[in-house]
Amino acid sequence: MESPVIIVGAGPTGLMLAGELGLAGADVLVLEKLAEPSGESRGLGFGPRTMEVFAQRGILEDFGEFARSSAGHFGGIPLDFAVFDGAHFSVNGVPQSRTEAVLGRWLDRLGVEVRRGVEVTGIDADADGVDVHVTAPGGPATLRASYVVGCDGGRSTVRALAGFRFEGSAPTLEMYLADVEGVEVKPRLIGEHTSGGMAMAGPIGAGVTRVISCELGNEPGERTAPLAYAEVAAAWKRLTGEDIADGRPLWVSSFTDAARQATEYRRGRVFLAGDAAHICLPAGGQGMNTGVQDAANLGWKLAAQVAGWAPEGLLDTYHAERHPVGARLLRNTRAQGMLTLGGEAARPLRDVLAELMVYDEVARHLAGMVSGLDIRYEMGPGDHPLLGRRMPHIDVVVAGTKTTTGELLRSGRGLLLDLSGNPELRTAASGWGDRVDVVTAALADPETDSSAYADALLIRPDGHVAWTASGGAGENPDGGPGEALTRWFGRPRT
Numbered sequence: 001m002e003s004p005v006i007i008v009g010a011g012p013t014g015l016m017l018a019g020e021l022g023l024a025g026a027d028v029l030v031l032e033k034l035a036e037p038s039g040e041s042r043g044l045g046f047g048p049r050t051m052e053v054f055a056q057r058g059i060l061e062d063f064g065e066f067a068r069s070s071a072g073h074f075g076g077i078p079l080d081f082a083v084f085d086g087a088h089f090s091v092n093g094v095p096q097s098r099t100e101a102v103l104g105r106w107l108d109r110l111g112v113e114v115r116r117g118v119e120v121t122g123i124d125a126d127a128d129g130v131d132v133h134v135t136a137p138g139g140p141a142t143l144r145a146s147y148v149v150g151c152d153g154g155r156s157t158v159r160a161l162a163g164f165r166f167e168g169s170a171p172t173l174e175m176y177l178a179d180v181e182g183v184e185v186k187p188r189l190i191g192e193h194t195s196g197g198m199a200m201a202g203p204i205g206a207g208v209t210r211v212i213s214c215e216l217g218n219e220p221g222e223r224t225a226p227l228a229y230a231e232v233a234a235a236w237k238r239l240t241g242e243d244i245a246d247g248r249p250l251w252v253s254s255f256t257d258a259a260r261q262a263t264e265y266r267r268g269r270v271f272l273a274g275d276a277a278h279i280c281l282p283a284g285g286q287g288m289n290t291g292v293q294d295a296a297n298l299g300w301k302l303a304a305q306v307a308g309w310a311p312e313g314l315l316d317t318y319h320a321e322r323h324p325v326g327a328r329l330l331r332n333t334r335a336q337g338m339l340t341l342g343g344e345a346a347r348p349l350r351d352v353l354a355e356l357m358v359y360d361e362v363a364r365h366l367a368g369m370v371s372g373l374d375i376r377y378e379m380g381p382g383d384h385p386l387l388g389r390r391m392p393h394i395d396v397v398v399a400g401t402k403t404t405t406g407e408l409l410r411s412g413r414g415l416l417l418d419l420s421g422n423p424e425l426r427t428a429a430s431g432w433g434d435r436v437d438v439v440t441a442a443l444a445d446p447e448t449d450s451s452a453y454a455d456a457l458l459i460r461p462d463g464h465v466a467w468t469a470s471g472g473a474g475e476n477p478d479g480g481p482g483e484a485l486t487r488w489f490g491r492p493r494t
């Protein structure tokens with residue numbers, strides 16, 4: 001066995017997943033076909049939930065200075081993520097290449113190997129493991145793994161080789177992107193609608209502007225040559241009347257509105273995550289965010305499986321929890337596509353939605369959808385509002401020291417957070433001491449509405465609340481954490 005888990009692809013999803021497995025002590029290997037990182041950045045930031053996921057692993061600091069904003073949008077209509085509790089800011093101005101570099105350094109610290117220049121070309125799964133055929137600098141080779149995860153992007157080889165179905169809608173529109181310097185372009189951060197379509201532009205640092213043209217009727221066709229900057233400049237001129245042809249392009253690319261999702265996220269020993277599992281229009285910066293959260297969901301479960309303590313069915317909860325999230329991503333990006341790419345015909349729809357956005361419930365619903373802050377997984381009995389949702393990162397005091405609930409998750413283990421100083425909880429959880437930390441804490445800010453939190457909460461390694469004690473805003477019928485501990489962390493040690 002080369003490694004119990006082989007991850008194909010060192011994009012943000014694969015790197016995050018590898019970190020989660022490495023943190024849990026699992027033997028994991030990442031295979032990446034590119035000999036060096038491309039340096040390209042489709043994404044230029046990440047959303048509030050990704051920020052929390054990075055914070056709860058202690059890697060947010062590695063990004064250095066960055067701009068934070070609670071502003072988002074739905075189909076170009078502004079919305080505010082601050083309607084949610086806790087840290088709820090998006091990060092702007094961080095190119096995806098920097099995110100990948102930060103994740104790469106995290107893997108170095110964890111001792112996880114990313115083997116570059118290795119392209120996966122074949123997969124043979126049997127009852128005991130998976131043969132992974134590769135082409136590598138030294139020639140073709142076959143590696144053996146217990147589990148394989150395809151994090152190899154929208155054109156996933158793993159997806160095709162393992163027979164996953166990838167269903168959805170074909171592209172109807174091709175959009176152009178260029179990072180250009182040496183030319184002044186008026187900013188249009190959430191897009192400007194023109195009679196010909198939509199134009200977006202914004203500075204991305206050091207005199208460079210990103211321009212994106214979405215021209216109505218520009219149907220995708222077979223390309224015989226790579227997209228040229230002259231084509232981007234011509235589309236820009238048609239849309240805006242501005243001439244940017246003299247600019248110096250640093251990167252030119254195109255993308256479409258294709259929306260597809262794998263019908264299964266797991267086939268036996270092979271899993272899909274990130275763009276390999278779902279592709280959609282990049283509306284509201286959700287693609288990488290969803291991939292990072294796929295990884296946070298799958299990582300601890302796969303690590304539990306290879307460590308031997310995973311309860312029956314734990315691995316299947318990955319599809320059960322994340323497939324609906326992917327389906328919702330496709331739905332909301334399709335809807336945003338209709339708003340942003342619908343030209344003049346969609347203006348009444350945009351106007352009506354903008355009117356609705358002043359209602360708190362509407363704004364909260366859409367902010368939750370785009371940010372991923374409202375995701376709720378099925379956790380069984382209990383009606384506490386936090387059950388199944390992500391634990392907000394709030395300030396708490398532990399043994400006289402101020403910290404946050406996010407920092408308490410840095411070990412990547414489960415967390416039984418005791419907010420009422422109840423010694424019985426420690427006793428009840430003692431059989432899971434090797435998998436779950438029991439921490440007695442108090443809310444740090446006396447102004448915090450303690451009724452929003454239960455007397456105790458069981459938080460999974462991905463930050464989602466799996467059980468709440470009675471007290472606070474809801475009741476839990478079972479009275480103790482034992483059932484939830486067994487469901488998520490397996491049998492207790494005796």
Ligand SMILES: Cc1cc2nc3c(=O)[nH]c(=O)nc-3n(C[C@H](O)[C@H](O)[C@H](O)COP(=O)(O)OP(=O)(O)OC[C@H]3O[C@@H](n4cnc5c(N)ncnc54)[C@H](O)[C@@H]3O)c2cc1C
Nearest residue numbers: 009011012013033042043120152153274275285287288289
């Ligand atoms: C214009 C644009 C703007 C975007 N902006 C944002 C944004 O602001 N925020 C956001 O969250 N998302 C954004 N996205 C989406 C985001 O870029 C993707 O969702 C994200 O890159 C997906 O990450 P991934 O790791 O799943 O796949 P990828 O980033 O595609 O990584 C896949 C990796 O697998 C490797 N690979 C492929 N095949 C093989 C093989 N056979 N063997 C070995 N390695 C292989 C590839 O080389 C690559 O390194 C944007 C997308 C576009 C097009």
